Amino acid sequence: MKGASQTAIVAGGGPNGLAAAITLAKAGLQVTVLEAAEEVGGGARSSEAIVPDLVHDHCSAIHPMAVGSEFLAGLDLDRHGLSWLLPDIDCVHPLDDGSAGVLHRSVGQTADGLGADGRRWRALFDWTSQRFDMLAEDIMGPLLSIPGHPITLARFGAPTVLPASVLARLFRTDQGRALFGGVAAHAFRPLHYPMTSAIGLGIITAGHRHGWPVAAGGSQSITNALVATLDELGGKIETGVRVQAASQLPPADVTMFDLAPDAVAGILGDRMPGRIARAYNKLRRGPGAFKVDFAIEGAVPWTNPQARRAGTVHLGGPYAELAAAEREVHAGRMPQRPFVLVGQQYLADPERSVGNIHPLWT
Template identity: 55%
Template sequence: MTSAVVVGSGPNGLAAALTLAAEGVSVRVVEAADTLGGGTRSSELTLPGLLHDECSGFHPLLLGSAFAERFDLTGAGLTYRWADAEFAHPLDGGRGATLWRSVEETAAALGRDGTAWRRVFGPLTERFDAIGEEFLQPMLHVPRHPVSLARFGARAAMPVSALGRAWRTPQARALFGGAAAHALRPFGGVLSSAIGVALTTAAHAYGWPVAEGGSAAIRDAVLARAAEHGVTFETGREVTTIDELGPVDLVMLDTSPRAALRIAGRRMPRHVRAAYRRFRHGPGAFKVDFAVAEGVPWTHEQSRHAGTVHLGGGFEEMAATERQVNAGRMPERPFVLVGQQYLADEARSANGVHPLYTYAHVPAGYTGDATEAIVRQIERFAPGFRDRVQDTHVRSATGMAVHNPNYVGGDILTGANDPAQLVFRPRAGLDPYATGAPGVYLCSAATPPGAGAHGMCGYNAARSALRALR
């Protein structure tokens, strides 16, 4: 029987393990941490009874993905929940904008910018099943839906600063800018709109759901399927070299390229080693989880109903902030993402106190404390928030890297989203998962399609390995 070892048990490592095991491969997963799941762990970080997601909190690209469909994760216990609104963007003075699942409802609320919003996102939403199938693969492939992909690509290729000119009102521009800021890239770069367009369209097509019971429920659903196929697990063991794994046919590395070099670099061709050394990481995230009595008192009323709230001020302010962070400077008012998962999944709260998930964009490897900057940004749009905080849990950018070694310098995206790496991550080649070492594959979020709990990096890498075996 063919044997495989998966190093790392994040959503991609688990997806790779399950995909291989379902094809008859004997699979063992080795994890350095004491718990499985990587970016899909959840725990009581603040007060007892309050459930917080430790990294990934919203899952628009898991729903409908080839991996989730192939293994029927909902049949294995995964349940999706949605807040009333997908995301909101408050502005000063109680103004703001909200993205609803419906393109029409969102456009109607945007007033004179509604027609432009409908023109950009209406056709993409109608074709999102086909578009998602295309961009959840490596960039270099023969498309099955070339027209839909070209329509998406025409928007995605634009700088955020250029596509943002499609709208004139501060509300519409901020609504798109907040989604685009997820890329952690300057707004003026080519292809900087790609992630914003994908996430906004996904919000209209699928919403931004949470997993009932926390993101760990995704891990648990995959583990349930893995158990059906005999996958075994070992936790608390760090792999430092491939030789430790013994004789095995396949090795799947759910690691950063830097860690892959440490583990198997001496077996890789020189050009692959060089490419992995050149792999670039992006800015970091500074995460603070709050226990908040009665929720956040947003002055923008609709933000009280949105699963995600983006705090960054207007479009130009966000553009300046992302420029600073990418230049290695900590802004006074950082971009802050706020997750209100409890609006969709009420069981995460207890006794009128709610778990609030936040992180700020900070420079790579930032060693300072951004807690107060996050609180000030929330207070800016929700006066009185500070008085409702009952407890906090802080994980700095450097702490992120300790918690999950794939997050180098606090980079929760596992790689900078600059144009070259959006197209050729982690290196240029027809098979981005192959390391050049026989039987060794990289399957982390450093490979296409990138960050998220969708598992598609591991699924694609495993399929690549299976094709090579055949």
């Protein structure tokens, strides 16, 4: 690649754009990242949104997949200040009767807390979580590639094609169904759709291997470490540069986009093959998410005591209520009781708080 290409442009400075830029720079290219906003990072940013020194994550908050990423691990980002912190409990899905499905890092501890569903939980996650690092090489790599661990991938992958509603029926307890369903709902799709199990299985398996950590100091720390790495490799970043047409792109041997498909189609115009452009422009966006940051005094008075120790709390009620809410959202209607993700990152990272005032992410 060094002989074939000398320069590269990456349009879009979110985490994926920065990762692409670092990969190209490591291969010897002179890389420039163009970002429309005044700072890079996309959703992996943090700021003092409400109270001075009170740190809120803008979007990405809990990182079970990032901590297990082979790419990030290979960059030694701790040299640039990135460290991961873990709460006492990864995730709790409380129910109205005061009980809860509780996700611990330990498969055994989680299974023990699920009573009659413990055996099923172990069957789903014990074997695969022990092999997650091998799995990660395949499931987080290029889709069109020969898997390095085909047997492990096949055993993990078989149930991922199922709707989450099918796997949820394997669980007998309200707590087991709600816990699995709440994580599967991260797919932002109706839970009776094919492959909605994949998100739940992937995130839970990752959590049982590495936990659900937060980045010390906020998700901004991930971006800062990536920027420092790119700078170390000689890469450049230009912010406040919105690319809307191919004519605005500097000449380069390689151009990559970390943008929405329809934005790329608009930029490239007739340079893009018509079939691909039509597919990009037909992309149907998923439902939006409404985010609220709170500054709270003291702790949230959860009915379930384990929720008071959890980095993530899923508010969705029993599985049937959760599934109904996801169907409503997909149909373009606001459910009466929407699924709410609550991040209590300060429990793992007390430095985000100011005295007894804490940032609550929802």
